[in-house]
Amino acid sequence: MAILVLGGAGYIGSHTVYELIDAGRDVVVVDNLLTGFRQAVHPKARFYQADIRDRAAMDKVFEAEDIEGVVHFAASSQVGESMSDPLKYYDNNLYGTTVLLQSMVAHGVKKIVFSSTAATYGEPETVPILESDKTQPTNCYGETKLAMEHMMSWVSKAHGLKYVALRYFNACGAHISGAIGEAHDPETHLVPIILQVPNGQRDHVSIFGDDYPTKDGTCVRDYIHVSDLAQAHILALDYLLRGGDNNVFNLGNGVGFTVKEVIDTARTVTGHPIPAEVSPRRAGDPAQLIASSAKAVEVLGWKPKYNDLGTIISTAWKWHQSHPNGYGEG
Ligand code: UFG
Numbered sequence: 001m002a003i004l005v006l007g008g009a010g011y012i013g014s015h016t017v018y019e020l021i022d023a024g025r026d027v028v029v030v031d032n033l034l035t036g037f038r039q040a041v042h043p044k045a046r047f048y049q050a051d052i053r054d055r056a057a058m059d060k061v062f063e064a065e066d067i068e069g070v071v072h073f074a075a076s077s078q079v080g081e082s083m084s085d086p087l088k089y090y091d092n093n094l095y096g097t098t099v100l101l102q103s104m105v106a107h108g109v110k111k112i113v114f115s116s117t118a119a120t121y122g123e124p125e126t127v128p129i130l131e132s133d134k135t136q137p138t139n140c141y142g143e144t145k146l147a148m149e150h151m152m153s154w155v156s157k158a159h160g161l162k163y164v165a166l167r168y169f170n171a172c173g174a175h176i177s178g179a180i181g182e183a184h185d186p187e188t189h190l191v192p193i194i195l196q197v198p199n200g201q202r203d204h205v206s207i208f209g210d211d212y213p214t215k216d217g218t219c220v221r222d223y224i225h226v227s228d229l230a231q232a233h234i235l236a237l238d239y240l241l242r243g244g245d246n247n248v249f250n251l252g253n254g255v256g257f258t259v260k261e262v263i264d265t266a267r268t269v270t271g272h273p274i275p276a277e278v279s280p281r282r283a284g285d286p287a288q289l290i291a292s293s294a295k296a297v298e299v300l301g302w303k304p305k306y307n308d309l310g311t312i313i314s315t316a317w318k319w320h321q322s323h324p325n326g327y328g329e330g
Contacts, residue, residue, distance in 0.1 A: 001066050002026040003237065004109075006052055006100065007073030008045065009036025012115065012171055014180050016071060016230040017042045023234055028065050030058075031074065037327040040180050052096040055103060062107035069237050070104060072097070072114035075145075078188060079119060079284060082141035093144040097151060105159045111240040112152065113233050116165040116248070118222075118289050120146040127256070128292035131167070131248050139284050149248065156246055164236040164244075169222040169252030169291045171229055173312040174319030181319030182226070183326030191223070191313060194263055195320045198272035205274060207259050209281030212288075218259035220288040222252035225306035225315065235300040249300065252291025253307050262309070269313045 003020055007013040008029030013036065020027050021044050029041050032051040041047050046065070050057035052074045061067075075093045076082070082089045097114075104112065119142030120135045137143040152163040172191040174181030182192050196202045210217035232251050239247070257265070260276075267274050296302040306312050 001068035002028045004028045004067045004070045006030050009040050010073055011182050012226055012229055013073035014040035015226045016233045017045050019230040039327045052100045055099050058103035062103055067109050069111040071233050079139045079141045082139055086140040089140050089144045094147055097148050101155050110161050113164045113236040116145045116167045118167055118169045123286045127288050127290040130292050131250055162240050163246050165248045167250045169224055171226050172223050173225040173315040178318045178322050191316050194266045197274045198270040199320055199324050205276050206279040207276050210278045214258055216258050216260045219285055220256035220258050222256055222290045224252050225312045228304040228306055232302050235302055239300055249296040250291040250293050252293050254293055256290040265309050266313050269310055269317055
């Protein structure tokens with residue numbers, strides 16, 4: 001039987017496909033390639049170019065393949081864009097998931113692991129953040145992800161679907177082989193933006209605000225390696241396949257780094273001075289997001305391998321040096 005990965009040509013999806021195939025699983029990938037890349041799909045995965053909003057296309061995949069579980073990454077994921085174009089997020093994330101679940105229910109496929117986010121919490125009252133903490137998203141992206149969690153819960157009651165929601169903190173880094181990595185257009189994430197400086201693609205990095213109530217005034221985030229996130233999906237899938245109940249897990253390292261500390265670490269990794277300039281705060285940025293992943297460690301047996309920021313950034317640097325334009329030409 002096969003595992004169906006929706007959005008398997010995207011950043012976290014492609015890394016999860018690599019880990020699944022390394023673990024000996026049979027993998028089917030569906031991606032509409034709007035933000036994902038065909039080259040990111042592992043050559044051993046069977047690939048269908050399709051949109052999860054296309055019911056007929058999804059039905060065809062479930063009819064052609066013997067699917068035992070679904071891992072669902074196919075969603076829009078930019079916080080800023082979700083504020084300027086919320087309906088895109090309702091359409092792709094909520095309507096897309098509706099169609100997917102309709103097709104799963106119709107074909108009797110009952111296990112799903114899917115990407116949720118730290119953005120479901122909004123501005124945390126305390127850190128580290130626990131799964132039981134209040135969820136009050138401050139952006140439309142987080143709102144649609146939280147609504148996806150609720151949708152799964154209702155579909156579970158009605159149709160016996162079992163789900164695991166994985167709330168990621170700040171995904172970064174690249175596959176240890178350097179074969180796949182992070183490629184977004186436009187790029188908005190801190191680590192790839194910093195590495196564009198030593199790669200000769202920008203002359204400095206902007207620090208979005210240095211007047212936050214943190215140790216050096218810049219925002220604190222919990223940076224987690226993408227391959228560690230990928231491993232957690234396999235563990236969550238196995239948990240469901242063993243009969244585990246619906247659950248929600250935070251995924252982070254439990255350690256916070258300021259923007260300045262991330263830039264300093266990248267200076268050490270690359271040997272480049274990486275000039276930085278303070279600019280105004282970016283709207284909607286919480287001061288601090290740090291995960292408690294104790295539940296994932298305890299229930300899933302998750303053990304992140306890359307808990308050192310320097311190592312995480314080294315893997316990203318290897319990828320960006322060998323692929324300065326991502327999966328594009330040159
Ligand atoms: N930052 C800068 N300069 C930049 C880019 C980012 O100072 O050029 C700062 C941001 O202000 C933030 C930190 O670096 O404080 C990290 O920013 P990212 O854009 O890399 O990541 P976010 O924490 O904003 O977003 C991540 C995920 C989202 C998720 C969110 C939860 O990418 O999908 O965490 O709040 F929704």
